[in-house]
């Protein structure tokens with residue numbers, strides 16, 4: 287994989303030019319994407335032209351090429367939301383986060399494949415770790431493009447588990463920042479209480495570097511790691527949904543963290559927090575039904591059967607149920623804040639197991655959706671694999687608004703697992 291932060295330092299030093307890096311990415315894309323299908327659209331020429339701008343390497347992103355998930359509007363490339371309803375659709379303006387990429391000196395080399403409206407209908411992308419397996423979703427192309435070494439960084443989105451789960455399946459670092467750290471203006475909305483922009487990179491320091499470059503926040507952790515963090519392991523009430531490989535990965539992470547000096551304790555989540563897991567689908571259903579009302583009312587026959595059936599069911603959620611779900615979520619966030627008085631991070635599953643074989647599903651968000659609703663920073667940490675050699679992720683959950691601490695904790699675990 288391409289190491290974004292190391293490449294940025296090479297670009298800044300002049301040992302590598304942005305044009306040469308674009309050429310390297312383009313060569314890998316040409317060699318690997320025909321069998322992986324990570325990209326919905328490419329703009330190599332546009333990236334080459336942008337790479338020629340003098341002084342680019344001194345910018346925060348130093349001329350690094352990025353893939354942008356195709357639910358995020360781009361003025362220079364089609365934005366099709368994973369649906370033929372929007373075939374060839376060309377937004378008049380870039381999404382706010384795309385402007386942040388360009389202002390920071392990043393190069394948009396292409397649009398990465400999304401599932402239909404970032405929901406559950408699998409797209410055509412394959413897992414670079416094993417081509418007969420799903421890469422996960424809904425940020426399928428973003429995770430696959432980074433895993434295959436086509437780009438050093440990719441933008442994705444998460445409403446359920448669409449950053450953390452594909453990152454785990456493809457063996458890359460996925461970072462879902464605190465809610466609204468990155469602006470969702472110009473992203474195709476599914477749920478305005480849940481939609482969160484995230485990043486994919488090879489390592490924790492790479493996504494931290496990118497987040498710092500985009501936002502100007504103190505998130506570039508470099509080689510730093512947390513010192514002896516207090517870790518609460520939470521398998522949650524859904525632990526029965528985790529396969530043996532995920533339990534084994536969590537056990538390996540616990541052992542590695544303990545060896546590295548962490549204080550690790552396994553706890554049960556308080557009932558108020560567990561209750562929010564059931565609130566997530568109520569909020570997603572109510573808001574998704576409205577966010578996709580035009581497509582559902584006017585083009586239902588051109589939606590996948592999965593999405594059409596979902597939106598039909600989602601219409602049944604009442605305003606009272608929606609309001610109660612939001613109150614449940616608020617109580618859970620308050621209780622979670624209390625929990626973090628005693629711990630620096632939570633450690634849990636990233637997904638039920640390794641990437642499922644076949645392409646009938648992109649996997650389950652069972653271990654992601656609660657944290658999406660909590661709005662807390664989450665990272666998939668690499669370093670574990672199952673008996674067949676497929677990556678199995680473990681997930682760090684940090685305190686709301688404390689993203690630097692979450693990145694340092696994730697870097698601590700990443701290093702502990704690598705040693």
Ligand SMILES: NC(=O)CC(=O)O
Nearest residue numbers: 424445446447448651
């Ligand atoms: N958009 C989403 O997060 C849905 C999923 O978990 O696949």
